[in-house]
Amino acid sequence: MSDLLEARAVSRSFGGLQVTCDVNFKLAAGDRVALIGPNGAGKTTLVNLITGDIAPSEGQFFMGGDEITDISIPDRVRRGLVRTFQTTRLFANLTVADNVALAIMQRKRITRRFFSSATELPEVRAEWSEILSHLGLDRLAYRKVIELAYGQQRLIELAIGLALRPKVLLLDEPAAGVPHDEAPKILEAINRLPADIAVLMIEHDMDLVFKFARRVLVLAAGRLIFEGSPDDVTADHEVRRAYLGSYADARRAT
Amino acid sequence: MSEIVVTRVPHKRSIPFGQEAAGALSIIALGAIGYFLYPDDLAFLTRLIGIAFLVLSLDLVTGYCGVATLGHAAQFGVGAYAAGIACVRGIADPVALLAVGVFAGTIMGLISGALITRFRGLPQLVLSIAVGQLVAALANKLSWLTGGSDGLSGITPGKVFGIFNFDMYSRTAFLFSLGVLVIVFVLLQRFVRSPFGLMCRGIKDDDLRARMIGVSIYPRLVLMYGVAGAVAGVGGALTAISTGVVGLDSVSFERSAEVLVMLVLGGAGHLWGALAGTIIFMIFEHIVAAANPFHWMTLVGLLLILIVIFAPRGLIEPVLALFARLKRKGSAA
Numbered sequence: 001m002s003d004l005l006e007a008r009a010v011s012r013s014f015g016g017l018q019v020t021c022d023v024n025f026k027l028a029a030g031d032r033v034a035l036i037g038p039n040g041a042g043k044t045t046l047v048n049l050i051t052g053d054i055a056p057s058e059g060q061f062f063m064g065g066d067e068i069t070d071i072s073i074p075d076r077v078r079r080g081l082v083r084t085f086q087t088t089r090l091f092a093n094l095t096v097a098d099n100v101a102l103a104i105m106q107r108k109r110i111t112r113r114f115f116s117s118a119t120e121l122p123e124v125r126a127e128w129s130e131i132l133s134h135l136g137l138d139r140l141a142y143r144k145v146i147e148l149a150y151g152q153q154r155l156i157e158l159a160i161g162l163a164l165r166p167k168v169l170l171l172d173e174p175a176a177g178v179p180h181d182e183a184p185k186i187l188e189a190i191n192r193l194p195a196d197i198a199v200l201m202i203e204h205d206m207d208l209v210f211k212f213a214r215r216v217l218v219l220a221a222g223r224l225i226f227e228g229s230p231d232d233v234t235a236d237h238e239v240r241r242a243y244l245g246s247y248a249d250a251r252r253a254t
Numbered sequence: 255m256s257e258i259v260v261t262r263v264p265h266k267r268s269i270p271f272g273q274e275a276a277g278a279l280s281i282i283a284l285g286a287i288g289y290f291l292y293p294d295d296l297a298f299l300t301r302l303i304g305i306a307f308l309v310l311s312l313d314l315v316t317g318y319c320g321v322a323t324l325g326h327a328a329q330f331g332v333g334a335y336a337a338g339i340a341c342v343r344g345i346a347d348p349v350a351l352l353a354v355g356v357f358a359g360t361i362m363g364l365i366s367g368a369l370i371t372r373f374r375g376l377p378q379l380v381l382s383i384a385v386g387q388l389v390a391a392l393a394n395k396l397s398w399l400t401g402g403s404d405g406l407s408g409i410t411p412g413k414v415f416g417i418f419n420f421d422m423y424s425r426t427a428f429l430f431s432l433g434v435l436v437i438v439f440v441l442l443q444r445f446v447r448s449p450f451g452l453m454c455r456g457i458k459d460d461d462l463r464a465r466m467i468g469v470s471i472y473p474r475l476v477l478m479y480g481v482a483g484a485v486a487g488v489g490g491a492l493t494a495i496s497t498g499v500v501g502l503d504s505v506s507f508e509r510s511a512e513v514l515v516m517l518v519l520g521g522a523g524h525l526w527g528a529l530a531g532t533i534i535f536m537i538f539e540h541i542v543a544a545a546n547p548f549h550w551m552t553l554v555g556l557l558l559i560l561i562v563i564f565a566p567r568g569l570i571e572p573v574l575a576l577f578a579r580l581k582r583k584g585s586a587a
Contacts, residue, residue, distance in 0.1 A: 051466065077468030089466075091459040094452070102449075102456050103467045111449040111469070115441075118452040164467060 003028050003062070004198045005050070005081070005168045010059030012049055019045050020056070021222040027168060027198040034213035034230075035202045042222040043202045044086060047170050051083050052076050063168070080167030084157040086176055086202075090145045096156055097141040100128040103163035131159050135189050151182035158189050169193065171201040175208055187211055274440045277525075281439055284533075285432040289425075296424040298540055300496045303431040306532040307489025309513045310442060310525060314482040316514070317522035318446060319475055320458030321371060322379040324510050325386025328366060329483040331393060331505030333359035333490025338406045338500040339399060346412035348430065348495050355491020356484045362389075363483015364476060371475035374461075383507070390505045405501035409494055420496070427496035438488060442525055445481070454478055455523075519561055521568020530570055 005027040012020040019042045027033060037043055048054045050061060052073045060069045063079050091099050101118060104127050105111045118124075132138045135155050145153060154174060161169055174190065175183045187208055193199060203209050209216065209230065216233045218226035226239045233239055288299045308330045315321040336358030337351040345351060370382050393400045400406055413419050418426045445451050454474065457464045461471055494500045503509060512535075520531020538557060543550040565572055 053462075072470070073465045074468045074470045077466060083466060085463075085466075089460050089463040091456040091463060093459050094455060098452060098456075102453055102464075105449045106453070106467050106469055111453045113449045114451075115444045115448055117444075117447050118449040121449070160467060 004031075004064060005200075006062040007050070008060045008062065010046075010049060010056045010061065012045065012054065012057050019222050020049060023059070023219075023222075023224050025217055025224065025227065027200060029167075029196050029198060031198040031200075031215065032213055033198075033200045033215045033217060034209040035200060035217045035219060036204075036206075036209060036233075037219035041219040043219055044172060045222075046219065047083060047172050047200075047202065050170060051081065077164065080165070081170075082161050082164045082166035082168070083170040084161050084172055084174060086172040088150070088153045088157055090153060090156055090160070092146040093144060095142050095144055096132065096137060096148070096159075097128055099145060099156055100131055100159050100163045101125075103160045104128060107164055128163065131162050134162075134192070135159050136185070151178045151185065154178055154186060155189060158186070162193070166197055168198045168200070171199065171203075173202050173204060175203065175205055183208065274443050277443050278436050278440050281432070281436050281529075285428075285435075289428065289432075293423070293425075295540075296428040297496075298536075300424050300428045300431050301493065302532060302536045303428075303435050304489045304493035304496070305513065305516075305536060306435065306529055307438065307492070308486050308509075309516050309520075309528045309532045310438070311482040311486035311489070312513050312517050313522060313525065313528040314442075314446075314485065315367075315475075315479055316517060317524065317528070318451065318458060319371075319454045319478050321382075321475065321479075322375070323370060323382035324379060324507070324514065325366070325370075325382040325384070325389075326482075326486065326513060327505050327507075327509035328386045328389040329359050329362050329486035330490040330493075330509070331389060331500075332362040333483075333487030334494040334500045334504045335393060335400055335406065335490075336487070337491035338409045338494040341409045341411055341494070342406065346410075347416075348411045348414050351411055351495055352434070352488060352491045355487040355494070357487070359483040359485070359487015359490060360480050361483070363486070364480040366483070367476040367479020371472060371479065383510075386505070386507060386510050390502065390507070393502055393505050400500075403502060405499050406494075407499045409498045409500070411495045424496065431492050431496060434488060434492060438485060439525065439529075442485070446525065450474070450477075458523075515558065518568060519558065521570030524568070524570045524574070527568045527570035531568065534569065 003026040007023050007025050010020060010023045011018065023046065035043055035046070045054070049056050052071070056069065060067055062068065063081060068076055068079065091102065098118070101124050102111070104124050105118065108124070110121070129138060129141065132141055135158060137152065137155055137159060140148060140152065145156060158174065171190065175186045178186060183205065190199070190201070190212060201212060213230050216226070216228060216230050217224055218233065218239050226233060226236050228236070289296070292299065308326065311329060312323070312326045315323060315326070333355035337355040340354045341351055345354065366382070366385050369385060370378055373381055394402055397403070411420060414426060414430050420426050453464070453469060457469070457471055457474065464471055490504065493504065516531040516535040517528055518531070519535055520529065521527025539550065539554060542553045546553070561569065
């Protein structure tokens with residue numbers, strides 16, 4: 001079976017600054033991969049490259065064997081490549097239900113209907129209420145997103161991601177800015193993602209990484225310097241030097 | 255974490271077409287007030303309705319899609335000129351003239367949209383002004399067709415449905431315009447709640463997010479501009495039919511700016527806001543201009559400053575908030 005997503009020798013520079021440098025990796029169905037690295041390592045840039053937000057200077061991306069390097073953002077989404085954002089980007093003035101309903105309707109190709117009441121379409125309604133109750137958000141369905149706590153907004157990012165039925169889901173720091181006691185809720189939601197999709201998560205919180213990932217990619221100064229299991233990553237000398245240092249020591253101490 | 259629990263259970267479908275019926279009845283009631291209490295002002299009220307279409311149209315692109323434009327009179331003016339020219343050249347049936355206006359407005363909307371929605375922010379605003387000015391300049395230069403600065407006159411439409419003659423008290427013109435407004439308003443109420451309309455509001459909130467759920471934004475905005483053009487075209491055609499003349503003022507920059515003021519005043523992003531803004535601004539202007547022809551603009555300016563300070567999101571917002579509170583009280587009791 002071909003890989004769901006493949007990056008082949010991807011590089012990107014801004015002016016003279018090489019932000020991403022010869023990156024290669026593959027994601028297969030069921031993968032749970034964490035992408036870690038120090039601040040400024042180019043993690044979000046890599047996600048932006050994958051989603052088509054910025055174009056690579058060199059290299060290619062493939063989905064299921066087809067090259068997607070040159071296709072538009074919406075077309076990539078239609079192929080099942082979905083992301084969430086590091087800082088929440090939601091339809092802030094719409095209700096939670098509308099946010100999720102829009103994603104569902106877009107997937108079902110019914111947003112060109114002009115004369116039916118959007119959120120209450122039966123087939124759409126059934127789906128958003130299921131997704132929201134899955135994430136424990138059902139009570140908030142008719143609240144405006146802008147009125148909600150940040151942790152709840154992060155869950156809505158996930159809800160939208162789920163509503164798009166992704167094959168590859170890119171999570172850009174899903175727990176960033178979430179109060180510590182709420183982070184487990186996010187992790188729980190991530191652990192309950194459909195088993196057959198590939199998930200790539202950028203995360204700073206190493207506890208979350210170790211609970212989630214079965215494979216870890218380490219990015220430093222735009223290069224992938226390590227790929228392996230979570231246990232190997234703390235042992236790897238170069239990774240410790242580049243990034244983990246204190247954390248690995250602390251983990252050993254406890 | 256404190257969290258307000260909303261116990262409002264996802265409601266069952268309320269009365270079908272309840273909102274639409276309420277909208278239609280409210281407009282008819284307002285119209286009846288105008289018709290019976292102010293029979294001498296029907297020409298003014300007819301003009302008000304014509305402008306209301308333009309403000310509704312602007313609401314579709316600005317209030318619902320977040321497009322900044324100061325050239326929206328182009329759609330209105332093109333509709334007005336098209337209907338006027340068609341009438342001068344021999345089409346007399348008012349409904350047919352309306353169709354001509356809608357068609358011309360739609361085409362103009364699609365062209366404007368194709369240009370303007372390519373950009374965002376200030377470039378978009380400047381481009382909208384440029385498009386508006388271009389249309390105004392054309393209306394002036396093509397005087398063999400449009401009458402140029404003298405205006406296009408001699409528009410004498412036939413009877414409505416072959417029965418009702420346009421009278422000098424503007425009764426027919428008023429009722430005809432009101433009827434069209436009811437129909438268009440009801441259709442728009444459905445339209446803005448449709449999946450398409452909801453998606454436009456999403457695009458307004460965050461267009462990158464919209465693209466990231468797989469939406470191609472540009473064609474949608476162009477399409478919305480086409481719909482807005484049709485609505486503005488209705489207003490233009492109605493104004494041409496009811497006043498019998500089309501002047502350069504109908505495509506002017508002042509017209510574009512004025513309707514933007516009306517929209518902000520009433521509340522962008524709500525159809526009722528557009529309507530309320532038009533009614534309040536035009537009636538205020540009408541009364542103050544009659545009472546004090548020299549300083550009326552000063553008073554209009556003062557009114558605007560007050561409203562922007564006390565109701566920055568338009569007059570409709572506090573009203574909606576009140577309704578929401580009453581509803582909550584009602585469901586709690």
